[in-house]
Ligand SMILES: *[C@@H]1O[C@H](CO)[C@@H](O)[C@H](O)[C@H]1NC(C)=O
Ligand SMILES: *[C@@H]1O[C@H](CO)[C@@H](O)[C@H](O)[C@H]1NC(C)=O
Ligand SMILES: *[C@@H]1O[C@H](CO)[C@@H](O)[C@H](O)[C@H]1NC(C)=O
Ligand SMILES: *[C@@H]1O[C@H](CO)[C@@H](O)[C@H](O)[C@H]1NC(C)=O
């Protein structure tokens with residue numbers, strides 16, 4: 119008698135199963151948050167105001183700030199205005215500026231050579247959203263600058279103008295046109311660089327063969343760079359962050375890419391690169407973020423990726439990879455982002471990876487080839503003796519395999535997804551769900567009366 123309680127339960131189970139298999143996600147994303155930090159670098163940390171209030175900013179520097187429309191009503195060394203950030207050293211009798219950030223300035227601000235000359239104690243200079251015309255920097259300022267940022271400012275920069283800034287350790291340029299035929303003109307002279315961002319600048323030409331060897335952060339994304347990735351890039355053994363995404367790079371990655379032992383984040387996304395993922399990459403112990411999406415990479419996906427303990431982000435979608443992916447479900451679930459869709463010859467082993475993960479690729483057949491996506495005719499031929507379609511028979515084979523004792527995964531979701539069918543299925547599902555809840559309640563009431 120009490121066994122009949124199974125019936126509503128199993129229909130509820132059926133509904134749950136139906137609902138679980140609905141979401142269609144080409145990519146598997148546990149946490150879809152954007153991994154990017156703000157494109158604008160943060161300013162150096164500000165020392166807390168010291169009690170020596172009587173030391174003030176050097177008068178010529180104060181005058182220069184005034185000429186830039188920066189309010190000097192308050193001592194800029196103690197109470198820097200919010201919008202035009204200033205940072206001073208603690209020299210006596212006068213303090214000097216070491217850092218200046220010009221943010222959202224009006225386009226009529228004039229920066230005279232005299233004013234800039236007086237600022238040659240600056241080590242950091244930032245222009246953020248300052249559409250003023252390009253300015254000429256005096257030699258004294260160029261000698262002192264260590265860090266220069268120009269984001270959506272100064273309208274246009276040239277390679278010759280930039281190449282004068284030889285003492286820089288940090289260079290950030292974004293959303294500005296940079297005129298050059300060869301990026302080596304810019305980077306060739308700046309031997310002390312540690313961090314370079316030249317992003318969204320319509321930079322053209324080929325990548326340099328010589329690099330500043332102490333680079334740790336290198337971002338040339340969103341430009342029009344062409345040609346190969348030179349092998350000499352792999353000499354940058356301190357490099358932690360490399361982003362060459364959204365350019366027009368071609369050819370194969372250098373086979374010595376694994377020499378970049380300090381690498382954490384790597385992106386070559388959205389180029390026209392081909393060939394395999396270099397085997398040497400298995401040497402990179404701390405790789406966290408790997409994005410090779412939207413290229414023409416081919417070959418199989420190497421198994422060593424599963425041994426990368428730190429890996430959190432893996433995007434290989436929209437390439438020409440083939441064969442069986444070497445990952446199991448627990449590896450994939452450990453990642454924050456995993457994308458392999460858009461590789462038509464890639465497949466997953468259904469006895470190792472559940473079809474519930476929605477990887478956007480087909481399951482493999484016995485020979486490690488993707489089972490072609492079954493067509494609507496499957497449902498028509500189901501039950502009929504007509505078994506002429508090879509694809510359909512493969513799919514049936516697949517469906518049988520899924521329920522074998524090897525596999526913990528439930529039967530695969532119907533692979534064809536038609537919106538009209540989805541809608542009517544939802545309506546049906548809701549109807550079944552509601553009626554079984556009603557049935558369950560009635561049943562429980564009856565049961566409690568009968569048992570009590
Ligand atoms: C590096 O990748 C991780 C993981 O995707 C991400 O959280 C982090 O913000 C990235 N770092 C930089 C500097 O982009
Ligand atoms: C600068 O301008 C941007 C965009 O116009 C705005 O979002 C931002 O709040 C401004 N910042 C300041 C400090 O005024
Ligand atoms: C770089 O800095 C050094 C020491 O401060 C200085 O002697 C040299 O002239 C600077 N170089 C340039 C190109 O300004
Ligand atoms: C780069 O060129 C494209 C197309 O010509 C243009 O839409 C874009 O605004 C340019 N980028 C910059 C930073 O001007």
Ligand SMILES: *[C@@H]1O[C@H](CO)[C@@H](O)[C@H](O)[C@H]1NC(C)=O
Nearest residue numbers: 308309310311330331332333
């Ligand atoms: C590179 O870094 C090393 C070690 O920090 C340092 O000795 C060397 O001077 C740096 N080279 C340049 C060109 O700054």
Ligand SMILES: *[C@@H]1O[C@H](CO)[C@@H](O)[C@H](O)[C@H]1NC(C)=O
Nearest residue numbers: 154339340361363383384385
């Ligand atoms: C590389 O830069 C692009 C655009 O500038 C950005 O969308 C992407 O997240 C960056 N990738 C990494 C690994 O930082």
Ligand SMILES: *[C@@H]1O[C@H](CO)[C@@H](O)[C@H](O)[C@H]1NC(C)=O
Nearest residue numbers: 392393394414415416417418
């Ligand atoms: C990968 O592509 C390259 C160049 O496009 C080609 O020469 C090579 O044969 C391809 N390799 C495989 C395994 O498909």
Ligand SMILES: *[C@@H]1O[C@H](CO)[C@@H](O)[C@H](O)[C@H]1NC(C)=O
Nearest residue numbers: 424425444445446447448449
């Ligand atoms: C999944 O793959 C990882 C890495 O290859 C391995 O360490 C782990 O034992 C595998 N887990 C299962 C359940 O097979």
Ligand SMILES: *[C@@H]1O[C@H](CO)[C@@H](O)[C@H](O)[C@H]1NC(C)=O
Nearest residue numbers: 442467469482483484485486
């Ligand atoms: C899938 O995995 C099973 C169990 O590890 C293995 O026996 C089978 O050969 C694999 N199939 C393919 C196509 O790699």
Ligand SMILES: CC(=O)N[C@H]1CO[C@H](CO)[C@@H](O)[C@@H]1O
Nearest residue numbers: 186187201202220223224227
């Ligand atoms: C040179 C410069 O950036 N001056 C700006 C300082 O901030 C004020 C107010 O935000 C702007 O009006 C100035 O143009």
